[in-house]
Amino acid sequence: MSSLLNSLLWWAERQLPEGQSEWISDLRYEVGHIQGAFPRQRFLWSGALAALGQVLRIRVGVQRVGQGLLGLAVLSFCLGGLYMAPSIENSVVRTSFYWVLPLYAMMGVLAILNLKLMKRFARCCIAGLGLFWIISGMEVFSSMDGPVYFFRAFAAEVAMIMAGLFIAASYLGWAGNAEPA
Amino acid sequence: MTRTRKPSSSTLKILDCLSGSPSGLHGYALMKASGLASGTLYPILARLSERGWLGKTWETGEDISGPSRRIYTLTPVGRAQLKDLMENNPLQSSKARAAL
Numbered sequence: 001m002s003s004l005l006n007s008l009l010w011w012a013e014r015q016l017p018e019g020q021s022e023w024i025s026d027l028r029y030e031v032g033h034i035q036g037a038f039p040r041q042r043f044l045w046s047g048a049l050a051a052l053g054q055v056l057r058i059r060v061g062v063q064r065v066g067q068g069l070l071g072l073a074v075l076s077f078c079l080g081g082l083y084m085a086p087s088i089e090n091s092v093v094r095t096s097f098y099w100v101l102p103l104y105a106m107m108g109v110l111a112i113l114n115l116k117l118m119k120r121f122a123r124c125c126i127a128g129l130g131l132f133w134i135i136s137g138m139e140v141f142s143s144m145d146g147p148v149y150f151f152r153a154f155a156a157e158v159a160m161i162m163a164g165l166f167i168a169a170s171y172l173g174w175a176g177n178a179e180p181a
Numbered sequence: 182m183t184r185t186r187k188p189s190s191s192t193l194k195i196l197d198c199l200s201g202s203p204s205g206l207h208g209y210a211l212m213k214a215s216g217l218a219s220g221t222l223y224p225i226l227a228r229l230s231e232r233g234w235l236g237k238t239w240e241t242g243e244d245i246s247g248p249s250r251r252i253y254t255l256t257p258v259g260r261a262q263l264k265d266l267m268e269n270n271p272l273q274s275s276k277a278r279a280a281l
Binding site for chain 1: 208209218220224248249
């Protein structure tokens with residue numbers, strides 16, 4: 001494991017510009033002086049993670065890394081939903097789930113590919129859900145047999161999640177444009 | 182526009198440790214003294230060296246086993262900055278001291 005982490009540090013050192021990689025070589029020189037396997041491993045792990053973080057920040061960019069993580073998080077949420085949905089007994093809840101999962105999946109894909117499009121898509125979804133919420137609150141629907149309250153609550157919840165993703169995308173855009181301190 | 186961020190408590194801890202050791206400390210000793218992980222410590226050391234707050238020299242001597250390593254010392258600029266920080270951020274400084 002130590003040699004693997006050492007190789008990772010060595011690789012990271014070569015990925016970074018000279019001025020920003022010096023600390024990695026200093027860290028590598030220090031490793032040889034650490035007594036005990038456990039402290040050495042801890043030292044290497046922490047250093048390797050920090051070096052990897054710096055490589056990603058500099059070579060890939062804060063925004064791209066954030067986009068990737070956000071997209072993967074949303075897509076894994078979708079996969080979880082897809083796995084869970086068949087076990088939902090109530091058919092209305094299950095159908096609603098199946099309806100909304102493609103929207104989340106689209107958000108996840110767009111998060112990875114294009115933040116601007118993702119924000120636009122989120123805005124459309126929030127507007128659509130808001131409209132649905134308002135219309136389904138009309139008196140005509142309250143007398144209907146369908147589970148209107150559930151649909152309204154579900155729409156509100158999805159809109160809130162979309163708003164959260166929209167805020168995350170805005171923050172990533174801001175972080176990407178901000179000059180490094 | 183450049184942003185000047187307030188130094189973190191980790192930075193203060195490092196400066197504080199080094200202020201107590203005029204001959205300087207190597208990374209692992211500094212890590213043990215400050216309680217910081219290597220992944221936190223080394224990037225901060227690099228940043229402080231770049232600002233001129235820290236000086237770096239290679240360890241010398243005949244009784245050294247293994248590859249030569251860096252010794253970090255506080256420069257006069259760093260010392261002045263630390264004094265300034267301690268005066269201007271007493272709360273943060275006391276937190277850093279308490280953590281040591």
